Amino acid sequence: MTEVESRPGARAASLDIREALRLMLTIRLFDEQALSLYRAGEMRGTTHPYIGMEAVGVGVMQALRPTDYVSSTHRGHGHTIAKGGDVRKMMAELLGRSTGYSGGKGGSMHIADMEKHMLGANGIVGGGMGLATGAALTAKLQKSGAVAVCFFGDGALEQGILHETTNMAAIWKLPVVYVCENNQYAMSTRSDWSVAGGDPARRAAGYGIPGRTVDGMDLFAVNQAACEFVERARAGDGPAYLVCNTYRYHGHHAGDPLNYREKEEVERWREQDPIERVKRAALDAGVDVAAMEREVAAEIEGAVEFAKNSPEPSVDQLMTDIYA
Amino acid sequence: MTLAQERPVTESLATREITYAEALNEALREEMRRDPTVFVMGEDVAVWGGGGIFGVTRGLVEEFGTERVRDTPISEEAIAAVAVGAAATGSRPVAEIMYVDFIGLAMEPIVNQAAKLRYMFGGKARVPLVIRAQEGAGRGNAAQHSQSLEAWFCHIPGLKVVTPSTPADAKGLLKSAIRDDNPVIFLEHKALYFSKGHVPPEEYTVPLGLADVRRVGRHVTVVGVHTMVGKALQAAERLAEEGIEVEVIDPRTLVPLDEEAIIESVKKTGRLIVSHEAYTRGGYGAEIISRVVEAAFDYLDAPPLRVCARDVPVPYSAVLETAALPQVDDLVAAARALVRNER
Numbered sequence: 001m002t003e004v005e006s007r008p009g010a011r012a013a014s015l016d017i018r019e020a021l022r023l024m025l026t027i028r029l030f031d032e033q034a035l036s037l038y039r040a041g042e043m044r045g046t047t048h049p050y051i052g053m054e055a056v057g058v059g060v061m062q063a064l065r066p067t068d069y070v071s072s073t074h075r076g077h078g079h080t081i082a083k084g085g086d087v088r089k090m091m092a093e094l095l096g097r098s099t100g101y102s103g104g105k106g107g108s109m110h111i112a113d114m115e116k117h118m119l120g121a122n123g124i125v126g127g128g129m130g131l132a133t134g135a136a137l138t139a140k141l142q143k144s145g146a147v148a149v150c151f152f153g154d155g156a157l158e159q160g161i162l163h164e165t166t167n168m169a170a171i172w173k174l175p176v177v178y179v180c181e182n183n184q185y186a187m188s189t190r191s192d193w194s195v196a197g198g199d200p201a202r203r204a205a206g207y208g209i210p211g212r213t214v215d216g217m218d219l220f221a222v223n224q225a226a227c228e229f230v231e232r233a234r235a236g237d238g239p240a241y242l243v244c245n246t247y248r249y250h251g252h253h254a255g256d257p258l259n260y261r262e263k264e265e266v267e268r269w270r271e272q273d274p275i276e277r278v279k280r281a282a283l284d285a286g287v288d289v290a291a292m293e294r295e296v297a298a299e300i301e302g303a304v305e306f307a308k309n310s311p312e313p314s315v316d317q318l319m320t321d322i323y324a
Numbered sequence: 325m326t327l328a329q330e331r332p333v334t335e336s337l338a339t340r341e342i343t344y345a346e347a348l349n350e351a352l353r354e355e356m357r358r359d360p361t362v363f364v365m366g367e368d369v370a371v372w373g374g375g376g377i378f379g380v381t382r383g384l385v386e387e388f389g390t391e392r393v394r395d396t397p398i399s400e401e402a403i404a405a406v407a408v409g410a411a412a413t414g415s416r417p418v419a420e421i422m423y424v425d426f427i428g429l430a431m432e433p434i435v436n437q438a439a440k441l442r443y444m445f446g447g448k449a450r451v452p453l454v455i456r457a458q459e460g461a462g463r464g465n466a467a468q469h470s471q472s473l474e475a476w477f478c479h480i481p482g483l484k485v486v487t488p489s490t491p492a493d494a495k496g497l498l499k500s501a502i503r504d505d506n507p508v509i510f511l512e513h514k515a516l517y518f519s520k521g522h523v524p525p526e527e528y529t530v531p532l533g534l535a536d537v538r539r540v541g542r543h544v545t546v547v548g549v550h551t552m553v554g555k556a557l558q559a560a561e562r563l564a565e566e567g568i569e570v571e572v573i574d575p576r577t578l579v580p581l582d583e584e585a586i587i588e589s590v591k592k593t594g595r596l597i598v599s600h601e602a603y604t605r606g607g608y609g610a611e612i613i614s615r616v617v618e619a620a621f622d623y624l625d626a627p628p629l630r631v632c633a634r635d636v637p638v639p640y641s642a643v644l645e646t647a648a649l650p651q652v653d654d655l656v657a658a659a660r661a662l663v664r665n666e667r
Contacts, residue, residue, distance in 0.1 A: 102446030105444060106443075131405070134405065167402075324452075
């Protein structure tokens with residue numbers, strides 16, 4: 001059932017273009033801000049920017065209901081924002097403040113919004129596989145009608161857990177959609193070298209489930225495929241495999257030496273910028289894009305201000321939240 | 325918690341004897357009846373021999389169906405990982421890893437997901453998960469089917485670790501583990517499955533974190549895990565004939581550990597032996613000794629001793645396996661040495 005498709009401009013019925021553009025802009029400005037905070041020495045650890053990949057997270061999330069589950073990756077800011085996360089609490093978490101999502105205990109790689117059924121970014125490549133598949137098992141056992149989406153990068157294509165969970169989900173017909181964000185590199189490792197067998201979507205055939213590769217820089221193509229697979233899963237027909245070809249404009253994280261790819265390659269991908277493509281469609285639909293950009297910028301600035309003005313966690317919080 | 329606290333199991337009015345495996349089966353059955361979010365998953369838990377290689381899940385599929393009693397593929401990492409995801413979203417999975425030796429394949433979701441989600445998310449996640457596995461030697465299963473690996477899990481903040489040694493504790497502790505809102509590593513011992521003991525017919529649970537003083541004595545404290553509780557009781561019988569009174573403590577749960585029970589006992593006896601089938605080096609016995617030394621050094625009349633497995637892969641031959649594992653004779657010799665200053 002493998003097919004490769006890219007249908008720029010093909011709109012799926014479920015897509016709210018104004019909301020999608022707002023979310024994509026929010027993700028980009030949030031992660032640009034995160035990078036500058038990191039470079040200014042205000043963030044610890046590191047940050048993995050989602051910049052360039054916005055169409056994937058937003059395109060998929062626009063196909064979901066609020067009660068559907070999502071598991072994410074180390075590059076998780078975009079998924080949290082697209083699932084309706086609060087950028088103020090996210091920014092505060094990046095700065096390790098008590099008002100952050102985890103009260104400063106998790107940082108960039110461990111932001112979750114359990115109330116919104118966002119099961120967290122994850123510091124382990126493949127760490128979200130079990131979370132999404134298990135959420136799908138809960139949905140099936142409790143007949144809640146929820147679907148789970150598992151985002152993972154091309155690096156996770158080489159992890160054993162992907163095989164085990166896909167196989168389990170396929171034999172149990174669990175309502176889960178595996179979304180591979182193929183941004184071409186796992187740190188410095190090119191996916192066209194590290195992934196055997198060519199197009200990863202072809203693997204789906206081995207599990208007897210649908211697989212498809214789409215242009216991950218195209219919001220509408222992502223959304224259309226996601227809608228189809230999510231509704232198929234919701235109907236009880238089991239998992240599917242969606243591969244979105246995309247690109248991270250920045251390095252793996254803020255400290256990436258970027259000695260493994262050519263500037264020309266980056267420029268070629270930037271020419272297909274997912275936000276510019278959606279902006280054109282939004283303008284056609286009568287959206288005041290300039291005003292929206294100003295609003296989003298103000299929201300992100302407000303988030304930074306909120307985070308900077310928030311207190312550090314109290315040391316007496318160190319040993320809390322280990323056990324329920 | 326103190327020794328004087330109520331100990332509902334060993335002192336209860338038990339009137340019937342069932343096996344350790346049957347007691348575990350009762351716990352699963354009762355909790356699945358009580359709470360529809362409880363379900364069982366693992367390799368060969370439904371079909372094989374009517375449920376499980378040691379019969380722990382026997383008959384459950386007939387009562388609860390294949391949705392709640394799920395045979396899985398041979399995928400230990402996915403068993404643990406999917407169970408974590410189910411637990412974080414409102415289910416109470418009881419996932420089985422057939423032999424604890426296989427759990428190396430499943431360490432990532434246990435150690436980095438189950439144990440840490442709650443903390444990493446600032447207390448906003450709950451992972452009410454039980455992972456059952458059986459460990460231990462004595463059946464000639466050799467190096468990859470005989471280990472006792474409890475120390476691996478005791479090392480990780482966020483996990484609880486349970487090691488029942490009697491049928492009554494097996495049932496009461498499993499019920500508590502299922503009701504607990506944290507990930508619990510529930511380690512059974514393969515040589516204990518067919519041991520029989522009194523199990524109260526009425527509803528009861530055994531709390532996590534409460535040790536059981538299995539025998540009272542004043543000369544030396546033996547803290548035993550799993551089969552070493554029974555061996556310590558045998559050693560105590562023999563030592564009593566020569567006037568050495570052994571106090572035998574079964575911690576029942578290693579995390580949380582009823583430190584107070586152990587420390588109070590050592591304050592009385594002045595001597596401590598820890599004993600488990602896990603390897604001596606880096607074993608949990610060393611942790612127990614450290615805690616006692618830190619808290620009650622001045623009460624010690626002799627250096628604490630470990631009577632644990634030798635640091636060798638568990639051998640197949642009965643002669644070699646017996647030599648690798650701590651035996652009653654080893655406990656007797658250690659206690660004599662401590663009490664008579666013969667070290």
